[in-house]
Amino acid sequence: MAYEYDHLIVGAGMTADAAAKAIRELDRTARVGLVGDERHAPYERPPLSKGLWKDDRPIESIDLGTSASGAVLHLGRRVVGIDRVARRVVDDQGGVYAYRRLLLATGATPRRLPIEDERVIHFRTLDDYLALRRRAVPGASAAVVGGGFIGSEIAASLAGAGCRVTMLFPGDGIGAGRFPYGLSDFLDGYYRERGVTLRAGTRVVGGRGAREGVELAFSDGTEARFDVVVAGLGVVPNTDLAAQAGLAVDDGIVVDARLRTADPDVFAAGDVARFPCAPLGMRLRVEHENAAIGMGRHAGRVMAGTDEDYTTLPFFYSDLFDLGYEAVGLLDDRLDVVEQWVQPYREGVVYYLDDGRVRGVLLWNVWGQVEAARDLVAEAGPHDADSVRGRLPRLA
Ligand SMILES: Cc1cc2nc3c(=O)[nH]c(=O)nc-3n(C[C@H](O)[C@H](O)[C@H](O)COP(=O)(O)OP(=O)(O)OC[C@H]3O[C@@H](n4cnc5c(N)ncnc54)[C@H](O)[C@@H]3O)c2cc1C
Numbered sequence: 235m236a237y238e239y240d241h242l243i244v245g246a247g248m249t250a251d252a253a254a255k256a257i258r259e260l261d262r263t264a265r266v267g268l269v270g271d272e273r274h275a276p277y278e279r280p281p282l283s284k285g286l287w288k289d290d291r292p293i294e295s296i297d298l299g300t301s302a303s304g305a306v307l308h309l310g311r312r313v314v315g316i317d318r319v320a321r322r323v324v325d326d327q328g329g330v331y332a333y334r335r336l337l338l339a340t341g342a343t344p345r346r347l348p349i350e351d352e353r354v355i356h357f358r359t360l361d362d363y364l365a366l367r368r369r370a371v372p373g374a375s376a377a378v379v380g381g382g383f384i385g386s387e388i389a390a391s392l393a394g395a396g397c398r399v400t401m402l403f404p405g406d407g408i409g410a411g412r413f414p415y416g417l418s419d420f421l422d423g424y425y426r427e428r429g430v431t432l433r434a435g436t437r438v439v440g441g442r443g444a445r446e447g448v449e450l451a452f453s454d455g456t457e458a459r460f461d462v463v464v465a466g467l468g469v470v471p472n473t474d475l476a477a478q479a480g481l482a483v484d485d486g487i488v489v490d491a492r493l494r495t496a497d498p499d500v501f502a503a504g505d506v507a508r509f510p511c512a513p514l515g516m517r518l519r520v521e522h523e524n525a526a527i528g529m530g531r532h533a534g535r536v537m538a539g540t541d542e543d544y545t546t547l548p549f550f551y552s553d554l555f556d557l558g559y560e561a562v563g564l565l566d567d568r569l570d571v572v573e574q575w576v577q578p579y580r581e582g583v584v585y586y587l588d589d590g591r592v593r594g595v596l597l598w599n600v601w602g603q604v605e606a607a608r609d610l611v612a613e614a615g616p617h618d619a620d621s622v623r624g625r626l627p628r629l630a
Contacts, residue, residue, distance in 0.1 A: 235328070235329050235330070236329075236330045236331075236332070237267060237306075237308075237329065237330070237331045237332070238265065238331075238332045239265045239266060239267040239306075239331060239332065239333050239334070240261075240264040240265045240266065240333075240334045240335065241253075241254075241257050241264055241265070241266045241267070241333070241334065241335050241336075241337070241534075241537050241538070242266075242267050242268075242269070242323065242331050242333035242335070242336050242337070243266070243267070243268045243269070243305075243336075243337045243339055244269055244313045244323065244336070244337070244338050244339065244340055244475065245268075245269075245270055245338065245339035245340040245341055245472075245504075245506075246268045246269070246270020246271075246272065246275065246276050246300070246307060246309060247270070247276055247279070247339060247341050247504065247505075247526065248276060248278065248279060248298065248504070248523060248526040248527055248530065249339035249341070249503050249504030249505070249526040249527070249529060249530035249533075250268050250270065250276055250300070250337070250339040250504075250530065251276035251298040251300045251530065252526065252527045252528075252529075252530030252531040252534065253337050253339065253503065253530040253531065253533050253534035253537070254266050254268060254300055254303045254305040254534065255300070255303045255531070255534070256530070256531040256532075256533075256534030256535045256538070257303075257305075257534040257535075257537060257538045258303040258304055258305070259535075260534075260535060260538035260539060260540065261538045261539070264538065265306075266303070266304065266305040266306070267305065267306045267307075267308060267331060267333075268300065268305055268306070268307050268308065269308045269311050269313050269323070269325055269329075269331065270307070270308070270309050270310075270311070271310065271311060271312040271313075272309065272310070272359055272360070272361070273309055273310045273361075274297075274309070274359075274360050274361075275297060275298070275300055275301065275307055275309065276297075276298045276300045277296040277297050277298055277360055278296040278298060278523075279358075279359075279523070280523055281296050282296075282357075282359075282360065282362070282363040283357065283363075283384055283387035283388050283391060284387050284390075284391055284553045286363065287391035287392075287394060287395060288391070288394065293360070296360075308325070308329065308331075311325040311326060311327055311329060312325060312326040313325050313326075313475060314326050314475075315475070315478065315479075316336070316475055316476075316478070316479040316500075317479075318479055318480070318497055318499075318500065320332075321333055321334070321336075321499070323336070333499075334499065335499050335500075335501070335537045336499060336500045336501065337500075337501045337502070337503060337530075337533050337534070337537060338475065338476055338487055338495075338500065338501065338502040338503075338506060338507075339502070339503055339504050339506065339530060339533075340471075340472035340473075340475060340476075340506045341471075341472055341504060341505045341506055342469035342470060342471045342472060342505040342506060342521060343358070343469060343470055343472055344356035344357065344358050344465060344466075344467065344468070344469050344470075345465070345467040345468050345469065345470060346465065346467075347379065347438055347441070347463070347465050347467070348440060348441070349440070349441040349442060349443065349448065349450075349463075350443075351442070351443030351448055351463075352365070353369065353443060353447070353448050353460075353461065353462050353463060354441075354443075354448055354462075354463045354465065355462065355463070355464050355465065356465045356467075357384055357388060357464050357465065357466055358469070366388075366462065366464060369461060369462040370392055370395045370397050370462065371395075371396075371397075372395065372396030372397070373396065373397070373398065374397045374398070374461040374462060375397070375398045375400070375447070375459075375460045375461045375462075376392045376397045376398065376399050376400070376460060376461065376462050376463070376464060377399075377400050377401075377402060377448075377450060377458070377460040377462075377463045377464070378392065378399060378400070378401045378402070378463075378464045378466065379402050379403070379438050379463065379464065379465045379466065379467060380402075380403055380465060380466035380467045380468070381401065381403030381405055381407070381408045381409065381410065381434075382403075382409070382412075382466060382468065383466070383552055384466030385401060385403065385464075385466035386401075386408050386409065386421075386425075386552070386554050387552060387553065387554065388464050388466060389401045389425065389430055390425070390428070390430075390553075390554050390555045392464070393425075393428050393429050393430050393555075394555075398429075398431075399429070399430045399431065400430070400431040400432075400433060400458070400460070401425065401430055401431070401432050401433070402433045402436045402437075402438065402452070403433075403434060403436070404435060404436065404437050404453075405434065405435070406418065406434055406435065407419055407421065407422045407432075407434055408421040408422055408425060408432075408554075409421060410434075410567075411566070411567055412565045412566065412567065413565070413567065413584070413596070414567055414571045414573055414584060415567070416573070416578075416579065417573075417579055417584070417598070420578075420579035421554065421557075421579075422434070424554075424555065424557070425555075428555060433452070435454075436452050436453055436454060437452065437453040438450050438451070438452060438453075439451050439452060439453050441463075444459070446459060447459040447460055447461050448460050448461075448462070448463050450463065469505070469521060471485065471486045471487070471505060471506045471519065472506055473486065473487055473506060476495070476502065476506075479500075481495045481496065481497065481500065481502075482495065482496060484508055484517075485508060485519060486502075486506060486507055486508030486519035487502035487506055487507050487508065488508050488517075489501065489502050489503075489507050489508065489509050490509075490510065491509070491510050491512070491543035491544055491545070492536050492541070492542075492543060492544070493507065493509060493529060493532055493533040493536060493544055494536070501533045501536065501537060502533075503526075503529035503530050503532070503533040504525065504526040504529055504530055505519070505520070505521045505525075505526060506519075507519065507529060509529070509544060511547065512543070512545045513545070513547040513563075513608065513611050513612045514547065514563060514564070514593065514611065520548045520550075522548055522549075522550035523550070523551075524548045524549050524550060525546075525548035525550075528544070528546050528548060529544060529548075532544045532546075547562050547563060547608050547611055547612070548562070549561065549562045549604045549607075549608070550562075557580075557598075557599060558599060559596060559597055559598045559599065559600075560597045560600075560601070560603075560604055560607075561594065561595065561596045561597060561607075562594065562595050562604060562607045562608055562611060563586065563592070563593050563594030563595060563607075563611045564586055564588075564593040564594040565584075565586060565594045565596055566586060566593075566594070567586075569586040569587060569588045569593060569594070570586070570587040570588065570619075571584060571585070571586060571587075572584070572585040572586075572587060572619045572622055572623065573585075574623050574624070576600075579598070580598075580599060581598065581599045581600060582598050582599075582600065583595060583596065583597055583598065583600055583603075583626055584596040584598065585610075585617075585619075585622045585623075587617060587618070587619075587622070590615045590616035590617055590618070591611075591613075591614070591615045591616070591617060592610045592611050592613065592615070592617050592622060593611065594611070595607035595610060595611065595626075597626075600626070603626045606625070606626045607626065610622065610625055610626070
């Protein structure tokens with residue numbers, strides 16, 4: 235089949251949805267098409283690891299309603315090539331799509347464990363959630379590999395579902411490297427109190443599926459068997475298509491402040507894009523919802539004819555049992571870390587400074603301060619521990 239679109243979007247995730255809606259707001263007649271390799275229409279990903287487990291939120295509620303924008307959804311199809319001269323892409327089923335402007339919103343793919351077994355779930359998609367939910371029965375033993383965002387959220391959700399959870403990660407503690415030592419140590423205790431077994435400093439070095447479960451081999455020479463294994467080992471941006479099409483790739487598709495590649499009719503946004511982040515004065519690739527929605531929306535607007543830079547410093551958030559946070563900028567404990575606790579590890583702010591400037595702010599159970607945190611990061615400074623403490627209105 236052959237199709238013709240004014241605006242073609244490859245990938246059908248949150249970025250694609252935001253772009254399609256933004257195009258429609260500015261152009262009521264444009265022909266907009268989305269090609270996505272998942273079988274589902276665009277949906278919210280963040281509830282997969284938390285909200286859907288906690289609130290008995292129905293699955294249908296995560297659907298983003300993209301087709302109401304008038305965009306045509308081509309689902310279950312993978313784009314396998316881009317011909318920028320002919321302005322055409324082709325999918326894995328022989329579909330050919332002509333475009334005037336193209337957005338690459340191909341997102342990212344989880345890193346994999348070296349074990350092929352359907353009980354090993356590299357958690358990313360709605361189908362992964364459905365597969366895990368089927369196995370996450372009370373009493374089931376679950377290994378969660380990874381102590382970052384996905385691992386810590388999924389471990390909490392599985393524990394809440396009554397599973398016997400073991401969390402394994404190479405670092406010293408949950409969120410180590412991102413959170414200050416004391417906070418990471420507190421989190422470890424918080425998880426243990428809620429029944430999660432932690433194995434810090436441990437890597438999975440091998441394993442195999444057996445009839446009774448998945449057997450994992452660890453870096454310390456031990457082995458253990460689990461009913462289900464969830465991997466949260468980080469993701470790799472889906473840049474192959476862009477690279478094949480001769481576009482610049484550097485751990486992400488390289489775009490300018492308009493979210494355009496070197497080809498003025500090809501854009502990239504969301505988890506896959508490496509963009510110039512003006513408030514931090516550096517290129518970034520962000521794997522968070524606020525960036526996906528904001529950049530998708532921005533790319534859609536520029537594709538539809540506006541001429542403006544993307545200047546937002548994205549924020550991100552996470553929920554861990556009944557704790558939660560929002561954050562902006564760089565969270566890296568190698569920076570100068572300034573902690574300001576209203577109540578230790580229950581409510582407070584962590585500032586990350588480098589060379590007299592605030593580079594990141596963690597708002598721990600502190601809400602409504604994202605804009606103030608963004609302003610602080612945008613300030614030229616100079617800042618030090620004394621000048622940042624009390625800068626956020628809630629904590630002044
Ligand atoms: C479980 C989970 C929980 C999260 N929780 C939070 C949170 O609490 N807070 C937060 O800020 N962020 C969170 N995130 C991150 C946030 O959801 C992502 O940043 C966002 O979904 C990225 O959207 P995207 O559209 O850019 O990429 P993706 O979501 O990866 O979507 C890209 C889509 O394109 C498809 N695709 C790729 N290549 C092709 C191709 N060649 N042809 C066709 N289709 C293709 C992919 O299969 C995918 O469906 C979470 C993510 C996950 C997975």
